[in-house]
Amino acid sequence: MEKKDLVIRIAGEGGEGVISTGDFIAAACARAGQEVYTFKTFPAEIKGGYAMYQVRTSLDPLFNQGDTFDILCAFNGEAYEVNRHRLVPGTAFVYDYPAGDFEPEIPDGVIAYPIPMSQTAKDMKSYRSKNMVALGALSALFNINEKTLIEVLIDKFKSKGPENLSFNLEAFHKGKELAAALGKKDLWRVADPVPAKDVLIISGNDAVGLGAILGGIRFYSAYPITPATEIAKFVAVHIPKVMGTLIQAEDEIASISQVLGASYAGKRAMTATSGPGLSLMGEMLGMASMSETPVLVVDVQRGGPGTGMPTKHEQSDLFLAIHGSHGDAPRIVMAVEDVGDCIHMTVEALNLAEHYQCPVILLSDGSLAFSTQTVPAPKPGAVKIVERKRWDGTGEYKRYQASPDGISPMADPGTPQGMHVATGLEHGPAGAPNHSPPNHEAMHRKRFGKLKTVVDFVAPTQVDGEGQADVGIIAWGSTIGVVREAVARLRADGIKVKGFYPKLMYxxxxxxxxxxxxxCNKILVPEVNFQGQLSHFIRAETAIMPISMTICGGVPFTPIQIMNKVREIL
Amino acid sequence: MSIAAVKKTTLKPKDYKSDVSVVWCPGCGHYGILNAIYRALSEAGVDPSQLISISGIGCSSRSPYFINSYKMHTLHGRAGPVATGAQLARPDLAILVLGGDGDGFSIGGGHMPHMARKNVDMTYVLFDNGIYGLTKGQYSPTSRPEMKAYTTPYGGPEEPMNPLLYMLTYGATYVAQAFAGKPSVCAELIKGGLEHRGFSYINIYSQCPSFNKIDTIEFYRDLVEAVPKDHDVTDLGAAINLARQSSEGRAPMGLLYKADRPTLDQRMHAMVEGVNGRPDYDLNQIIDLNRP
Structure with missing residues (x-):
């Protein structure tokens, strides 16, 4: 039987076209009506080093990058060495041979497709077209829709001149012919095209940028940091179009400070960073809590602590996001599951910050940062924008005046008679310093009390399944997508299992x-960090005693890992 | 801020006083500077609703509380970047930053070069008393080594920095210095800073009778020396030469340097115009760029 949910992994040296080949396949599949979920790793070096791009495609919704690849396309010997242990029976293996730099051993049951990629490119006198030869071969072998693929190539290369385009197409067709001559010997085949859906194909970082623009930001300040910088790149291109400003600050302390200043001045403002930057922002986040100033910080988590593993995936900033400030510093913490969330939860996080006048931290992670996924195209008219409560200009204005919901109106600078102070000192209703015990307690109650309704403001959690279950899995962030698939597959095997997916973390x-x-009889909490950070909060705040399951090797879970653990604890 | 565009008023200096009582020690130089600020605001005619006064932490950083305006009392060392954000968000308003030598040049020192070189349109008044007063007297980046203080019982092991040289080197477009004992000079220079479009830096020596026992009012009076009448304020080299005197036992008082250079917000505005930015820009155009 043909298999139509398939994972193609392309691997080689950075600069050989690994990433663009993957992008072409992903775009062509999306144009042919397929769902797409990609995952990539790239070297910490700027040039060279091992690069990998994996495309999972199916007609059914996809929630993660899959257990492993079904098809490996190796551009060089290193790509083969890194991945050879995963060449299991049934896997298709496309590789540069002969005249490549390696001679692989083909394990029993692996279907081999030697394609002379380098030789063909060399004969065409252009080493750069090697990946086009591979692309042609993959298209022919695995039914990647040729029509949409060629459309994608035309769109990509048309700006580089007709000669460039025809050259690349020639290499593509040569690859196709080489593969056709070998004959189809495996079961992997992309489904035939269906009408394309109204989708975007976009990375997690670009999606945060898009969400920021849709969410109405007019000020963005950030400092370069892996793996979050692409958000600034996206916003930098588009924010002047909506008359906003992006500034690259001298460090993360300055970026959060600038965001606070811009927000006080009345603009929707945000920054994005990764763990080290969030650590630096801690003091100013406390200032935002104290002065009740709306700010949004997106933290694209990476391997920590210290400099850690900047290009690797981890979910280890939950402690920092929730409690990373001195004093009792209330804030709202949300975590995205996938690229779709990166768009609409960025909008939602901006709304939360404006409504509750406090810092909001939105957690993404390294696996989503560069993962491109097909997501429904957002409709600007359907985006709900919540503005901060503003003073109506009547009566005497007191910035921190108590109110039933704890939220006091703000006055934009320039408003006549609205002059007030935003202060990091404890203060009374009008903002003047006040260190009396009853005042400090009353102000704490105000600042924490206003957050009681957050749980009604957003959809805080999702439950996957009904009735009683033997095992309930609680997952957050991008691990949710892996658990969704594990739950579905376990259930198909007759195991009673449910999923619980918090999006509101605090x-x-x-x-x-x-x-x-x-x-649920038992609760399992898988997460990609060493300490079991969500398990810790569950034990601290609920009566639940979860079984913690942690990995922290810099890569996400696979569905199989979760399924095996559930079977083990049943 | 070039206050040319800001809404004007005809208030008296006292109308810029807030109803929060001033909390400094008797004899503190900061009183003179605060009064000079009231006078400068009055003479420049800035409407209080069009002004944001921003500070970090320290004795002088309490100043915004005493000024009738929008104000932010932020974190130690962070007044500058907070003010940068506010200025870029509202380039139509006047931005006044008030703080001390420890706040600006020690904990906040990493921000100073960038406000200067980016020419952020604000007026930064630095109350330079060569001491940390709020924490009861530790040596600061502008303390002289002979000063014995809380953490330097045998005298200081470090050379002081030269704020004027620093600001001139990093590209501030309005650099001046005064002494709290000369409030009319202070007021004139602050007003000039408010009227200058770009990053205005005014260093004002201010005696701390409680903790700095060597930089007394008499010491500063003898130290300062009016900028020569024939000094060309557009000559950076001449300004740098004057600033260097501070390391040689004399200190220039007056305007050292003034230059016209596009401000950060003007350059940002040019970017908006370059892409035909509009408040009602069709966001579908951005969305469509991300289709497969």
């Missing part, structure tokens, strides 16, 4: 956790 929706746990 304030913790305790009642939701406990209601879910009441329907």
């Amino acid at each position: 304030p913790m929706p305790v009642a939701h956790y406990e209601a879910f746990a009441a329907t």
